[in-house]
Amino acid sequence: MALPKYTEPHYRIWHYIYLTICGAVFFFLIAPLFVIFPLSFNAEEFLSFSEGMKSLDPDAFSLRWYKDMIYGTKNPWGLAAKNSFIIAIFATIGSVILGTVAALGLSSRHMPYKGLIMAVLISPMIVPLIISGVAIFFFMAKAGLAATHTGIVLAHIILGTPFVVITVTATLSGFDHSVTRAAASLGSDPVNTFMKITLPLILPGVISGGLFAFVTSFDEVVVVLFLAGLENTTIPIQMWTGLREQLSPTILAVATCLIILSTLILVTAELLRRRSERLRGINQ
């Protein structure tokens, strides 16, 4: 954003102050994440930079915390990772199916009580997690589903569907309904029309909603803390316990892996968003 040549000096100064402020805010946003990388390779058991690390001595760096994460004795991370992925995958599938079908109904112009129903469907996203946690715990305890994978998956479907509903409804808002009518006029039944016409067109929205649902489940800790037993431990629970009891560098190794995972998800989500905008003809 170059300034025009005729800019007066004091506006020029203001402009540079503004850019400095922006730079500082970006630094504040992103820098904390990058502290974790180097420290996870620390050869010592401290969570601060050792003298050796500051002088870039190769002996000060090691992979011992990554080894501990994978091979460590009585290691909780393997089970936690397995549980986290199983729960997140099933919760994503459930949220995507329920949310997409509901979004199809919601974006029909014949839908009665649209505002009220939308408010109910989105409420799990707005109600503070701690309250959702208490309510869902009461339900699961009564249904005998506390401390089971099924219970946690159901809880995460509750928390994940609002994201799918929102993204798919947004995608459907730019959807040209004449194509489904065209399909119907050519003799296609509604299910066939959905699978062959509607779904491919709204797929970017469905997938990005699914990504939100996946991340919500994978990162969720408040509700799981109420629901999980020892068998159902997940990565967030292990991190929570670790951060409360003693901060070991193994947690930083796990955190680094999680940052890499979220970078992958971010890239996928961005590519999908651009593709969907291009399809809807919004971009440029």
Place this chain on the structure above:
Amino acid sequence: MSSETKQILTTDGIPLEVSLKKAERKNKIKAFLLVAPLLFFLIITYVFPIGDMLFRSVDDKMVTQMLPKTFKAMENWDGQELPEEEVFAAFHEDFIKLVEDKREGKLSTQLNYTKNGFKSIIKKLRRKSKTFEEGNYKEQIMSVHKRWADVEYWRAIKRRAPEFTSQKYLKGMDMYVNEEGKIVSVEEDRRIHRVLWLRTLEIAFFVTVFCFLMAYPIAHLLATLPMKYSNLLMICVLLPFWTSLLVRTASWMILLQQQGIVNDFFVGIGLVADDNRPEMMYNKTGSYVAMTQILLPFMVLPLYSVMKTISPSLMRAGKSLGGTPFVAFWKVYFPLTIPGIGAGCLLVFILAIGYYITPALVGGASGTLISNQIAFHMKSTLDWSFASAMGLMLLSGVLVIYWLYNKIVGIDNIKLG
């Protein structure tokens, strides 16, 4: 003129109006059937349980069911002087039954909520009741401990007779019903919940303000830079947004610890002495810093999506009409961004007011919020009805904000990413 009143018929001979209505109803049912699975799933697993919380928060049947005969005998007692032998006998009968079921401990816990001092005298009564002789229970019970002869304690028992109570809500606001049945506040130094409510509001408010002050310039920069630069900078906003909350909290714990990088930096530039490093974690500062950084993307994204739609020619027009850049900004640009400001502020405030994980990890004792208190009562004291009551008080506050949000921005206009 008669053609207007003449009914138009479809090819089947049914009036068009009827046929249209039928088709309309069919479409409505179709649309509803698509929403129904999710709607009913949420109503059963989510909406009803919140209703269950409401029921639990006012439910007080436990004591009512433990002392059925006592409360029946107490119906005619005016509460002025010690009750008659009849009440004591009924109480003795209920109590023996509780001891047989080993439930007298629960009774003492419950009664102790109403009035301190029940725990020890119930323990004593259990021991002595084994040697009780039949008849004249009033004398015998009163001789166990002098508090059993105090009319105050019998009034306290009577206050637990109703099946429903509002005392959990009063307790959430540090109030209680005193002996005369009036609602009064607890002593000044025991008002822990009010402090927590105020602190929650304070932290949520200031975190929102900080987020706004930091997000506005960068959202503006992102919206005005050419695409290829802004996409790159957008990663700085989106990467934290997609990163695990616990990872971000962990990084703040590393940064803010006493031997951490921020303190090292302060010592390095000579701001603080090496032996006098300030505590930046396990207090309010920790909550403020970490929550602001974590919630910042939720402010940037709505602001950005609004600013993106404002044409740069408006600012140029303002300047060409003689306004200085500041006047043009204040009179033209800023008012156009107000919808984004409203959306961002309400979103951040709603999220901040119910925050749990980050304050629990970096907030220490002085930086915890009302959510932490709710979790404490769910997990440690197991006073679930009190946790429910406080949860619903928090929820009603959030719903008011949600309603405002809906009025100002519209729920359908929520944008993600």
